[in-house]
Amino acid sequence: MKVIILMTSGPRTPWRCAAPFYIAALLAANEAEVEMFFNMDGTNLLRKGVAERIVPGEPNCLSTNGKKLKTVYDFMKDAKQAGVRFLSCKQAVDSLGLTKEDLIPELDDIVPASEFAIRALEYDKVLIF
Template structure:
């Protein structure tokens, strides 16, 4: 475990257009939270699509985005990785401006989302973080 709790902020701009990039941020966030880091993921740009209900459940982290492997086994979806991160204590926030620009309401978003915050809040948290990671 860490001697000092680290504050990690992840900016998630990858989304359905780049499925091969979508699982790793949640996997890494889960590992960091398991080491008692305070981890927050902020969704922006195409990443905002991942918090729309029903979207991440249909995305598999492969180059083709195919949710079935060669042997017919169904691998984990991006939503499965997101739920693992939440169980580890990772917090999810979305950029208010991104949500508004997409015409989304809170009812359109996954229940795992901890809040919708203005970009200025992300900027403050990013400046105060020990580490800022972007995907």
């Protein structure tokens, strides 16, 4: 099964940022081919240093066992380790004035927005966050 996840949530909606990566990792662990396409505010998660500062909940929250909660970047690394590919919208990167050097090394490619449309038609499932 092929799944593409459109990630428009970003630093402005931190409570929405962890679940897409968790779901992507679960899908990949269950033999799905998964790509995440970052657009709009989701593109900001790809900026170096941004996702490391976002905890999906209140700042300085602790889990029920007293351990520090994972950052969004931790969830991103889990997804990458499971085999999820990260793609960013070229138009979003350009509109934010970013270059490849500004973005995390986990990013696989920067592609035109049309690539999402093509994949959305070809893939089995499309999830939007």
